[in-house]
Amino acid sequence: MIQLKSINKRYLHEHVLENITCTLPDTGFVSLVGPSGCGKSTLLHIIAGLDHDYSGEVIYEKNKNVSIIFQDFHLIPWLSINNNIRLYDYFHKSSYTLDETLTKQFKNTSVSALSLGQRQRTAIERA
Structure with a gap:
């Protein structure tokens, strides 16, 4: 289980995520649906630990590992x-x-x- 408590994220003066609070279950599927630019990927980056510049709290169940598979594979070409x-x-x-x-x-x-x-x-x- 992953709990999100009052997640807020802004880029300069634009709020991308505002007061996101929810609990994600241990099993099953969760879909994030919304128009382009509404913060879906930003929220996933926060959950996966790739973005630390936000306010609020992400609480992981003990020994819970989070992985992310990017839509575009995001391999860094200059790394092996x-x-x-x-x-x-x-x-x-x-x-x-x-x-x-x-x-x-x-x-x-x-x-x-x-x-x-x-x-x-x-x-x-x-x-």
């Missing part, structure tokens, strides 16, 4: 495949041990050389 997979570790402490055999074949491969399917698998390797 291994570093793209390990990007989470730069922002969060993790005991996850990457199986090097999964990425050994991509050691000297740039992100731009990957097919879309390979980019997707790289992006969700940690999910």
Whole structure:
């Protein structure tokens, strides 16, 4: 379970999220629906711990890991495949041990050389 309490976010003088309070269940699906620019992705970034510039509180159930799969895979082209997979570790402490055999074949491969399917698998390797 994840609880959001009075989440507020603004970009300069524009309120993007205002007093968002809800509880997300442990299982099932939750859909965020709204027009472009209403704050759906911003809220997901806050929940995933990618955005810390907000007010309010995000409460995670004990030992709850949150992963996010971006609509566009958001691989960073100047990082290696291994570093793209390990990007989470730069922002969060993790005991996850990457199986090097999964990425050994991509050691000297740039992100731009990957097919879309390979980019997707790289992006969700940690999910």
